[in-house]
Amino acid sequence: MSIRILPGKLPRHAAAVLAALLLAACAAQQPRLFLLSNTAAMPPPVAGAVRPLLVVRTVTLPEYLDRRAVIYRSSDAELKRFDNVIWAERPAESVTRWVAQQLAADLPDYEVEAFTVHGDQAPGLALNIELQSFEPDASAPSGAVLRLRGA
Numbered sequence: 001m002s003i004r005i006l007p008g009k010l011p012r013h014a015a016a017v018l019a020a021l022l023l024a025a026c027a028a029q030q031p032r033l034f035l036l037s038n039t040a041a042m043p044p045p046v047a048g049a050v051r052p053l054l055v056v057r058t059v060t061l062p063e064y065l066d067r068r069a070v071i072y073r074s075s076d077a078e079l080k081r082f083d084n085v086i087w088a089e090r091p092a093e094s095v096t097r098w099v100a101q102q103l104a105a106d107l108p109d110y111e112v113e114a115f116t117v118h119g120d121q122a123p124g125l126a127l128n129i130e131l132q133s134f135e136p137d138a139s140a141p142s143g144a145v146l147r148l149r150g151a
Helices: 012-027 091-106
Strands: 032-034 053-056 069-075 078-087 111-114 125-127 129-136 144-150
Touching (some): 091 111, 091 129
Parallel strands (some): 032 078, 053 111
Antiparallel strands (some): 069 078
16 A cells, blocks of 8 residues: 655645654654573582483563563552663563572582473472562662562
């Protein structure tokens, strides 16, 4: 389908409105992307040592949290979204990877993998985590409170 505009049929102010819309679209602020990161130092693997395998299953989150938009609870009954801020990936993926990296650093006697097992080794342990809430808290040392339930 094509649209043909005949000369003299376009209202005079339409060109100005179109130009303003195009400029506004170009000037629209791109959302900032956030990703959980972990600076935990990974222990070097010990040659020839067989370590039990710990698999961190995908962390489950409340549906309102597991989306790319950064959502927070502003009161007991209200959720709000931060403008122009999104997660680079779904939070369940980031949190799972972060937990696995931290456990690998904290438990050098275990081989830790996220999500699933790679290779033929059966997991000695599987960790299932349910993140019940993730709320900003000015009184917390880290600025946020995590409530977890593990199985």
